[in-house]
Amino acid sequence: MGTPQPTTPSQTVGPFFALPGALPWSDGPLVVPEGTPGAIRISGRVFDGAGEPVPDALIETWQADPDGRFAHPDDPRGQSSAPATGHNGSAANGSPANGSAPTGSAAGRDADASTGGLGAAGWALGHGLGFRGLGRCPTDPRGRYSILTLKPGPVPAPGGGTQAPHLDVTVLARGMLQRLVTRIYFPDEAAANDADPVLSSIEEPEVRAGLVAVAEDGGLRFDIHLQGADETAFFDL
């Protein structure tokens, strides 16, 4: 037990995080490996207050597994017993997501750098069942990001009740001195979304709707508007 300490301040991620061996991992967008049964692609674009795409943002997602559990010592329910597809580290340096997945602002000179991925570390997360919980994708020149994941199960809510399936999202970019936090909900969960305590706490229906991904082209689309009339709901966490 130590002495309580004030935290180290946040600073912007800046424009140059996409160096070889730095934040973009070649397997970052793969919360589950390519070909995982039931995997869904969540894609979208990030826009600034002028409606222009943000080409230098980093999107990170964190979520429960399909049983609504977390492979983490502070999840008192323990690990999920239902294994996802088997997987090992061999694909770690493979190509990201698919042909259309953005590779971010490292594209070009650094795109072929073998150091661009997290090596095998990307797959060492969680319970090693092929589900990582964490997704990470830089936006491309058109502001696009994309992750491949499994839909999480419902999660117990603080104070009782249930939260609808959701992903927590971190947005980092040049011009942002602190990260922004938002959530992605699922369009096929209308009843659960209606009962979700976080969604219900948002009074404006259009802002609430902005946190629900849109079914599109066999996947889900979730756009993020940093500012302006369509501004996404961001959370003080």
Add this chain to the structure above:
Amino acid sequence: MPDVTDLRLPFYPTDHGSHPEPGFEGYGSTRLRTPHRPLRVLPQGLTEITGPVFGHDRVAEADADLTRQHAGAPLGERMILHGRILDGTGRPVPDTLVELWQANASGRYRHDGDQHDAPLDPNFDGGGRCVTDSEGNYKFITIKPGAYPWRNHSNAWRPAHIHFSLFGRAFTQRLVTQMYFPGDPLFGQDPIFNSVRDEAARQRMICDFDLDSTVPEWALGYRFDIVLRGPRASVFEDEEH
């Protein structure tokens, strides 16, 4: 299965006073990238108090030595950068991923977007990572980055800095920051550094020269401890009332 609402979960209090003003005026790029609406409340639940657990065996030791990623040694002042990752209770955060990235000794990033008229170094990429040990310690070997100009205001220069990314053990603890060097004459004109309005908090972004870890005839030592939020023990009930 225990009822999760009966159990004590950690709670990570926010330390607002330590952090920058999100729309800090002096930093021009904040203007279109800062939300106008107030942030909304997100009670800390299981999604927020958990986070990725990283394995040790999966980050290569070489990933923490930025001076050995190429055939030759990079130019610049070699440095050993080490410290501890702690939480707000002062306890170490073991087994957490530490990522860093930086400009080379000339103040140039290996990135297409960096147009600074300074040379790239063929022997330096500028990215590194490691996982903390059981006592929360991390250590990198790198070179001291150079200052570099940017277009935020007339004759604007970033003080020499190294970018850090930390996960901690919970989504609430995620932190991206920058580490600065003692006595940098460029602090006064840098809006990113000064976006942290609290003087004591700004000092917490500056590393210390560390003679103890300096290796004779080889490299200077610097120490930089990073403190993440919380936790304090709590129960869901307390959050609600």
